[in-house]
Amino acid sequence: GQDKPLTVMLIFDVTQHMAFFETLERWFWIGLVISALVSAALGWMVARSGLRPIRLVTQVAASMSAKSLKERIPLGPVPQELQQMVLSFNAMLSRLDDAFVRLSNFSADIAHELRTPVSNLMTHTEVVLSRKRNIEDYEDNLYSNLDDLKRMGRMIDEMLFLAKSDNGLITHENKPIDLVAVVEKLLEYYRLLADERGIDLKVTGRGSVRGDVLMLDRAISNLLSNALRYTPEGKCITVDIRQKGTSISVSVENPGEPIAPEHLEKLFDRFYRVDPARREGSPSNAGLGLSITRSIIEAHDGKILCTSLNGKTAFHIELPCADARKA
Structure with missing residues (x-):
């Protein structure tokens, strides 16, 4: 029966709650700052630890000189992700050394x-x-x-x-060459010297390549001269020419003292000798013949290697055949 509605007012004291929220906000910002600092410190430590192998590589590279090419970076402390890089760097040092x-x-x-x-x-x-x-x-x-x-x-x-x-400055012709004709001409040249020592010279097979006839003549001549020098009297030097797929194989084989396996790869080095104390005094032999032979063969996109087994030493040349090189 009242003319006006009844109004009820409830009043609470929230000062304590406001103070609590202000304190909570302050500690929140303090915790945020501390967390940021701790995170930055941890990130720096992790980054420093992770980049330690890179710093090691940098230090080795910076200290590298002609007298320290034997140094290598150990793989122990290097993480898996960087091991390939360290292996490549060590391989580069080995090649430089x-x-x-x-x-x-x-x-x-x-x-x-x-x-x-x-x-x-x-x-x-x-x-x-x-x-x-x-x-x-x-x-x-x-x-x-x-x-x-x-x-x-x-x-x-x-x-x-x-x-x-x-330096890749060798230029040569690209003409078809009959290897049998080249070898027979060289054998005719060396036959007089071979006859004096009772050494027989023969060629088997046939094949054609493209290249510079004078350069290939020089390369095969070096091999024949080398074979004639180390072949005992009364033996036979054989030149075998064979086609293997798209390549031509030329093998110059002679009997004689075998060559130790550790020397085979080094025979084509300049002035290399199996016996370091031995020095050739012949004006026709300066110790560069096999190095020149390898350079000529590689200039014709070929490769050469030496084998020495069962009392026979052979130099094997592999060149692209005439049709393959022309293509």
């Missing part, structure tokens, strides 16, 4: 090979100039000096050829 050793040995061998003829020239000249001599003595000395000069000139020409080969 091998190339540097070869280059150092090559320089030493050049010095040794040139020292002998230079010493001979100096000795002959000093002896002749030690007193007055007649014209015949001077002529004999000049002829003797000419032999040493020819040897030095031949060696320099061969080193220049190898330098061009290393």
Whole structure:
């Protein structure tokens, strides 16, 4: 029966609740800042630990010199994801070390090979100039000096050829070549020397390739000369030519002392000798023939290898056949 509605007002004191929320907000921000700092520290530690192998690679690369090419990065602390990179880097160091050793040995061998003829020239000249001599003595000395000069000139020409080969500067013809005709011509050239030692020369098979006839003639001539040098008297040197699919195989085989397996891959290195104490003094042999042969074969997109088994040593050349190379 009231004329106006009844209004009921409830009043609560929320000061304590407001203070609680303010405190909670403050601790929330403090916790957020602490969590961010801890997360940053943990991230830095994880990143530093994960990048440790990369820093190790960087340190090794920065400290690398000609005297420290033997160093390698250990794989133990390297994670699985980076092991392939470390293996590649170590393989690169091995290749550089091998190339540097070869280059150092090559320089030493050049010095040794040139020292002998230079010493001979100096000795002959000093002896002749030690007193007055007649014209015949001077002529004999000049002829003797000419032999040493020819040897030095031949060696320099061969080193220049190898330098061009290393830099891809060798250019050759691309004409069809009958290998049987090339080999028979070379055998006819070497037959006189072979007959003096009772060595028989023969060729079997046939095949044709495309390339530079003069360069291939030089490569096969080097192999025949090398075989003739180490073949015992009364034995036989065989040149076998065979077609294998799209390639032509040329094998120069001779009997003789076997070559140890550890030397086979190094035979094509410049100035390499199975016996380091042995030095060839022949003007026609400077120790570069097999290196030149490999360069010529590789310039014709071929490959060469040596085998030595059961008292027989053979050099195997594989070249693209004429039709395949033309295509």
